[in-house]
Amino acid sequence: GAVVSQHPSWVICKSGTSVKIECRSLDFQATTMFWYRQFPKQSLMLMATSNEGSKATYEQGVEKDKFLINHASLTLSTLTVTSAHPEDSSFYICSARVGTGATQYFGPGTRLLVL
Amino acid sequence: AQSVTQLGSHVSVSEGALVLLRCNYSSSVPPYLFWYVQYPNQGLQLLLKYTTGATLVKGINGFEAEFKKSETSFHLTKPSAHMSDAAEYFCAVSARSGNTGKLIFGQGTTLQVKP
Numbered sequence: 001g002a003v004v005s006q007h008p009s010w011v012i013c014k015s016g017t018s019v020k021i022e023c024r025s026l027d028f029q030a031t032t033m034f035w036y037r038q039f040p041k042q043s044l045m046l047m048a049t050s051n052e053g054s055k056a057t058y059e060q061g062v063e064k065d066k067f068l069i070n071h072a073s074l075t076l077s078t079l080t081v082t083s084a085h086p087e088d089s090s091f092y093i094c095s096a097r098v099g100t101g102a103t104q105y106f107g108p109g110t111r112l113l114v115l
Numbered sequence: 116a117q118s119v120t121q122l123g124s125h126v127s128v129s130e131g132a133l134v135l136l137r138c139n140y141s142s143s144v145p146p147y148l149f150w151y152v153q154y155p156n157q158g159l160q161l162l163l164k165y166t167t168g169a170t171l172v173k174g175i176n177g178f179e180a181e182f183k184k185s186e187t188s189f190h191l192t193k194p195s196a197h198m199s200d201a202a203e204y205f206c207a208v209s210a211r212s213g214n215t216g217k218l219i220f221g222q223g224t225t226l227q228v229k230p
Contacts, residue, residue, distance in 0.1 A: 109157060
């Protein structure tokens, strides 16, 4: 139980294009999902908290107009990297929380490479 | 503000030896505590967690951790390392109050297991 999927697992795009990453909770409903960014050999950095049906809450320093988050249903949240640039290349990981519980379950991650 | 410190960015043990990964937290109120494991190019898998009750927590793959309030620690141990344990390990905390579910991660510890 508590499986989270992400799609795509890999994406390569040209600078200036937009990329959408999907995060799905497969066997549970997630009122809250989280988006993280991880650089090589580093820890996870929380980008934003996504609550179903409401606007995402972004962490300090994260550009909300660049990283668009939508949580339209209890099983799907999307992260769109708009006008991507090489510095946006990273490993993006989502997680989902079951109800109001303390535990987060993580997706397998999406590797983004912007050329 | 909460913080997590993992002592030792790299730990190397021989196969069959004891594994000890250290984690200390800083928080005015003991938080929820987690250990996650990450294999290369993958998301995070929950090893174990402490929320309440018994302070010695057993997790998957033979790992366990003990919450010591007096030491503000939550060290991860495994009696006998296996080659498959080689991975990145993250300690994380989440505040009990506010119920935001936000996780704060330590810097991570790379576990190397030598044959």
